Amino acid sequence: MPEGNVIHHQARRLGRAFTRRAVVVDSPQGRFAGGAELVSGRVVRKVEAHGKHLFVGFDNDLWIHVHLGLFGKWQMGAGESPEPVGLIRLRIVSDASYAELRGPTVCEVLDASEKRAAVRRIGPDPIRKDADPQVAWERVHRSSAPIAGLLMDQRVFAGVGNIYRAEVLFRYEMSPFRMGRDVTRADFDELWRDLVMLMTAGTKRGRIDTVRDEHLPEAMGRAPREDRHGGEVYVYRRDGRPCLACGSEVQMADLQGRKLYWCPACQVT
DNA sequence: TAAGTATGTTAAG
DNA sequence: TTAACCTACTTAC
Numbered sequence: 001m002p003e004g005n006v007i008h009h010q011a012r013r014l015g016r017a018f019t020r021r022a023v024v025v026d027s028p029q030g031r032f033a034g035g036a037e038l039v040s041g042r043v044v045r046k047v048e049a050h051g052k053h054l055f056v057g058f059d060n061d062l063w064i065h066v067h068l069g070l071f072g073k074w075q076m077g078a079g080e081s082p083e084p085v086g087l088i089r090l091r092i093v094s095d096a097s098y099a100e101l102r103g104p105t106v107c108e109v110l111d112a113s114e115k116r117a118a119v120r121r122i123g124p125d126p127i128r129k130d131a132d133p134q135v136a137w138e139r140v141h142r143s144s145a146p147i148a149g150l151l152m153d154q155r156v157f158a159g160v161g162n163i164y165r166a167e168v169l170f171r172y173e174m175s176p177f178r179m180g181r182d183v184t185r186a187d188f189d190e191l192w193r194d195l196v197m198l199m200t201a202g203t204k205r206g207r208i209d210t211v212r213d214e215h216l217p218e219a220m221g222r223a224p225r226e227d228r229h230g231g232e233v234y235v236y237r238r239d240g241r242p243c244l245a246c247g248s249e250v251q252m253a254d255l256q257g258r259k260l261y262w263c264p265a266c267q268v269t
Numbered sequence: 270t271a272a273g274t275a276t277g278t279t280a281a282g
Numbered sequence: 283t284t285a286a287c288c289t290a291c292t293t294a295c
Binding site: 001 | 283284287289290
Binding site: 001002003004005006052067068069070071072105106152154161162163164208236258259 | 275276277278279
């Protein structure tokens with residue numbers, strides 16, 4: 001259930017484990033589209049993350065493309081690969097370590113041009129140094145959709161998910177319902193800059209923390225928030241509880257099938 | 270034990 | 283707008 005920061009974090013771990021090593025690739029579950037035998041025995045050249053998509057490149061110019069979706073998970077370890085337990089879609093094994101993939105939405109083999117096409121479909125990713133925020137700005141600027149919806153659109157802000165969209169809007173005190181075309185260039189630049197900062201930090205830590213020092217549990221004498229996503233946040237899944245900045249009740253609503261969280265007092269316009 | 274929930278995306282209606 | 287995908291965990295009974 002990861003956002004882009006987790007995918008980048010995993011790409012770095014997979015890269016460290018497998019780059020320049022020959023690996024055995026198989027699919028104990030047998031549902032690996034294209035077939036593990038196309039890349040098994042090959043040397044891993046590089047591992048890349050683009051938004052929430054992960055690509056493993058091999059020395060025969062083929063790529064494994066993985067999207068975890070809502071349920072997917074990587075499990076990695078050092079040493080011998082254990083006997084497969086449960087449904088493993090994809091397994092990558094070197095002489096030093098192993099990685100197991102369960103429950104992804106996408107797991108397929110692509111050739112070089114298919115991989116390029118897949119990357120082109122993904123919008124600018126605030127975590128990537130080569131991202132072009134101008135592309136995101138033009139899409140936001142022309143849109144009558146609410147900014148909360150645009151932040152979840154992977155062709156606009158790749159890698160942003162439900163936590164980052166709620167948190168960045170809170171941090172910039174922007175209403176989630178403001179239309180894209182009503183977002184000024186200065187607003188947009190501020191949002192983008194904050195996403196770069198938050199998501200880069202989230203990549204290093206492998207978790208999402210968005211709360212400023214003055215609102216941290218230690219500073220406010222409150223209990224640390226132990227939620228499954230692991231980090232300290234302002235509004236995500238805090239509906240019905242007091243806003244950490246103003247004390248108003250955090251609200252929750254359904255927007256395009258996903259839950260949206262915001263403070264009605266801090267995020268007025 | 271069953272039902273509900275989740276950091277997501279796509280396709281059908 | 284809804285269902286489907288598919289896994290693991292939490293909550294309700």
